[in-house]
Amino acid sequence: MITNPQLTTPPILNISQRAFTRLLVLYPREYRQEFGPLMAQLFKDCSREAIGQHGGSALLALWASTLLDLFKTAFEEHFKELTHMSKEKFIRLGGWALMVGAIFLMLILTVGSLETSFADPLGGRDAWVEYMKLGVGPLGMLLLLTGTLALRSAYGQVGRAALSVSAVAAFAAAVGALGLGLLIPGDGVSWSLFFLGTVIHFFGLGVFAVNCVQRNVMPGVNWLLILGGFALPALGLFQIAIQLITGTDFYLGEGVQISVLGFTALSLLVVGYQLQRGPVPVAEAATR
Numbered sequence: 001m002i003t004n005p006q007l008t009t010p011p012i013l014n015i016s017q018r019a020f021t022r023l024l025v026l027y028p029r030e031y032r033q034e035f036g037p038l039m040a041q042l043f044k045d046c047s048r049e050a051i052g053q054h055g056g057s058a059l060l061a062l063w064a065s066t067l068l069d070l071f072k073t074a075f076e077e078h079f080k081e082l083t084h085m086s087k088e089k090f091i092r093l094g095g096w097a098l099m100v101g102a103i104f105l106m107l108i109l110t111v112g113s114l115e116t117s118f119a120d121p122l123g124g125r126d127a128w129v130e131y132m133k134l135g136v137g138p139l140g141m142l143l144l145l146t147g148t149l150a151l152r153s154a155y156g157q158v159g160r161a162a163l164s165v166s167a168v169a170a171f172a173a174a175v176g177a178l179g180l181g182l183l184i185p186g187d188g189v190s191w192s193l194f195f196l197g198t199v200i201h202f203f204g205l206g207v208f209a210v211n212c213v214q215r216n217v218m219p220g221v222n223w224l225l226i227l228g229g230f231a232l233p234a235l236g237l238f239q240i241a242i243q244l245i246t247g248t249d250f251y252l253g254e255g256v257q258i259s260v261l262g263f264t265a266l267s268l269l270v271v272g273y274q275l276q277r278g279p280v281p282v283a284e285a286a287t288r
Contacts, residue, residue, distance in 0.1 A: 013051060016059060017044050020066070026074040028081050087153060088278070094150020095276025097143040102268035104140030105198075106261050108132065108177075137177030137194075144201065145170035147272060151208065154275065158215050159208035166204025173197025199236050202264065205229035221270055228267025231260045 020043045024036045043066065050058035111132055145167055152163040172193050179190025206229025213222045235257065242250040 010051065012056065012059065013044075013047055016047055016063070023067075023070060026070065028077050031077050031081075091150045091154045092276045092278065094147045094153070095272045095274070097150065098147030098268050098272030098275060101140050101143030101147055102265040102272065104136050104143060106265040108137045108140055109261055110258060111136075134178070134182065137180065138174045141170050141174035141177055141197070141201075144268075145174065147268070147275070148201070148205070150275060151205075151271075155208075155212070155217055158217050159211040162204045162207040162211065166201050166208070169197045169200035169204060171197075173201060195236065199233040202229045202231075203233045206233070218271070218274065221274055224267045225271050228264045232264045235260045 017040070021040050024032050024039065027036070046062055047059060050062045148163055148167045148170055152160060152167065156163070174197075176190045176193025176195070176197055180194055206226055209218075209222050209225035209229055212218050213226070218225070235252065239250060239252060242248075
């Protein structure tokens with residue numbers, strides 16, 4: 001029986017091929033399943049050609065370049081996978097942050113109205129209100145900040161500037177809420193930070209929702225976020241305008257304020273619920 005030498009596989013090629021196949025484990029599982037067989041076949045063909053033309057030295061040169069590319073590509077694929085998973089997880093957690101932050105905001109503004117004196121230090125008959133303001137107020141705004149950043153990460157192509165301003169304003173409101181809770185000197189500054197930060201934060205969300213309508217993103221939710229985003233700023237600015245015109249401490253009834261606040265919280269609950277389920281890609285939404 002005559003054996004064709006061209007069909008005979010040198011032992012070094014078998015060893016080399018098995019070693020390369022083992023190294024494919026360095027790639028992410030899904031990437032390995034999709035491209036592993038093709039990469040193994042390509043390496044086998046290149047190895048056979050190299051050793052057939054130039055011998056063992058060519059195979060070593062092939063291994064040197066292959067290892068460099070293998071480690072580089074494996075690192076890049078793992079990094080892309082980690083980045084994708086982290087972003088998706090952050091967006092989902094941001095949805096929960098929006099929902100909890102909305103509840104905290106409604107709680108703190110409702111409970112805060114029960115405080116009888118705003119000049120006394122922590123403690124006394126209003127202690128439970130003051131400690132709640134100190135803890136829940138800043139935390140609520142930081143949760144809304146997290147939710148806003150998650151919206152920016154998910155839908156940044158739609159309203160990146162509006163959401164960036166909204167996020168900065170939420171941080172300012174958190175600082176103001178902390179100052180109000182601690183009753184630090186210059187309390188007017190803390191109140192201004194909290195009030196203006198909250199107004200600008202929700203106004204930014206409203207502007208973002210308007211952009212969503214134009215790009216057909218978050219269908220069925222946009223109108224709710226538009227009304228919820230603009231309702232609280234409109235209420236606050238309306239009260240300030242009346243106060244400036246009349247020179248009195250004019251405030252709308254608590255029923256009106258709580259109703260507006262409740263609607264705003266509802267809009268955030270709905271948007272947060274959709275966000276934690278996973279956002280619709282902007283390109284996909286725009287084609288609907």
